[in-house]
Amino acid sequence: MPSSERLRIAVVGTGVSGLSAAWLLNPRHDVTVYEKAGRVGGHSNTVSVRLDGVDLDVDTGFIVYNAPTYPNFVELLRVLGVESCETDMSFAASLDGGRIEYSGAGLAGLFGQRSNLIRPRFWAMLADLVRFYRRATRDARLPMAEDTTLGDYLAAGRYGAAFRDHHIVPMASAIWSAAPDEILGYPAAAFLRFHDNHGLLRLTNRPIWRTVVGGSRAYVTRLAQPLVGRLRVGAGAERIERVGGRVAVVDANGDRDVFDRVVLATHADEALALLAEPTPRERALLGAFRYSRNEAHLHLDETFMPQRRATWASWNFVSEARSSDRASVTYWMNALQRLPTRRNVFVTLNPQRPPHGPLRIESYDHPIFDAAAIRAQKRLWSLQGFGGVWFCGAHFGAGFHEDGLQSGLAVAEQLGGVRRPWRVEGESSRIVVGPAPAVSDARENAA
Structure with missing residues (x-):
């Protein structure tokens, strides 16, 4: 009581x-x-590092939020008198050792790899992407069997392998800090509702994301x-x-x-x-509840980003082999936190090889839904x-x-x-x- x-x-x-x-x-x-x-x-783990005589406060866990779906956090910051600023939430995928690369940062990012213009599978992926976002927005509001997985949902909707393997699995893996092979087993209803509530199923007018000033x-x-x-x-x-x-x-x-x-x-x-x-x-x-352990490496190694600079984004899913199971997610902290340095600073989750000269390594557990x-x-x-x-x-x-x-x-x-x-x-x-x-x-x- x-x-x-x-x-x-x-x-x-x-x-x-x-x-x-x-x-x-x-x-x-x-x-x-x-x-x-x-x-x-x-x-909420901000790490302080000194680069070229400048002190930087870099977040290695919680980084971003938005006002529509984090209403209590917005009010908490207001009551505490803590400032925030707008941030960039673009997403990029670099697959099969850079053989396939794109980002969602406008046309320049989508076609940062010029061969995407003439690649039928890439255009098929984009067509499925538009179709998925429209249908998933509707389906997120409809009843769905609890045991229907995301993999089941994609198969029933006849979405192609390119969309599944080159977009939805990499993007969801980055958002949920989950292994790619676990994503397709997530309950479809919960997956769609979450993405719909966060405005992630919109092609336009997406929420403005923010980050806490000073970490x-x-x-x-x-x-x-x-x-x-x-x-x-x-x-x-x-x-x-x-x-x-x-x-x-x-x-x-x-x-x-x-x-x-x-x-x-x-x-x-x-x-x-x-x-x-x-x-x-x-x-x-x-x-x-089961949990997955994720290692977050704070580092300066640019080889964990897409090979083509035009496809760099704030969140980057990078796989070095044909299978996405050997993949990592790298956050470009300069873009996310407006760090006052010319050096590129990254946080990589579960790198498949050690980054050159790591500045810090932290571990976090995330629930598997x-x-x-x-x-x-x-x-x-x-x-x-x-x-x-x-x-x-x-x-x-x-x-x-x-x-x-x-x-x-x-x-x-x-x-x-x-x-x-x-x-x-x-x-x-x-x-x-x-x-x-x-x-x-x-x-x-x-x-």
Whole structure:
């Protein structure tokens, strides 16, 4: 039940979900935050590097957002007084070692490889692209069987191999930080809805994307500032025990503290591993989510970009072999963040060979939204509050920043009787939220 009394609350995890929940709960409750890493922020990870005497703040995880589909994040930045600026979100593909290259940055990018003008498969890809965007916009709003995969949808629509292998799989792999061989197995309904909601199925009038000035660290610092003195950084939770109506947290140092409530703002698999005695329902729902590990390499190596400079874009899918399984995604950070340097700076996910002279390597886990995960997601909120334990994270939605933020804010509101300092349309529309759990739900949640 939501409480008006002052509670001792532990929040485990300092990604956007955990930080936003702790930030909203903190004025009314006694909040303690656990973080296993040596920094706060989760996927909001700005790395500082010095090049040619200039200090650069480069994002290696969360980079961009747009106003229509990130309404709470827009308001959070406003409340925190954090600036943002417009950015470029062009996409390029370089396939089979550069044999096929194009970008979406206008006609010059589409035909940056001149042979595209006379390549029938390229024109077939463009025709399918136009047809897909028109039909998918309609189909995203229609009922579709849960077990229909993107691969099934493309086959039923008789889309060609060129469109599938040279456009939709590379683009989706870049957006979702997923291996190319996993994309075709994604549930088609969820895939189409996400792309439609983000304006990615529009040929024109696409949303304007933005990036945080100074890197995502700028908002993380201000969000965490009221929690100074309550952050246990480098001392993550190791075990969560439900004890006599309260919840005990045992940290990495072996210290044990007891709280009225605990919020697990971690990946689903991590939350399950933390619970000393998970219920059968928690095992089933949290255990339904799989994750992929992605290595992000910050570097200066231009060989990870398309071979033809005319086809360079902000997001670049590059495969060095005929199979797209051996592929990586490179973000051109100069274009994305307006870095004040003439040197080209890149972040490459899962490079197939080490970049020359890497500046930094970071690892991130991303949820895989297969059919099992989508089914479990619809029932995740039923876990809330049992034995004093609550859950939030981007896996409550599509795995992106606004999803994590929405889940953190919604948990804080239902748990702590607090309210975010703004109102936006569809404030929790990207996640599946249920009513505040009641005491009578305890027996069902334990089942």
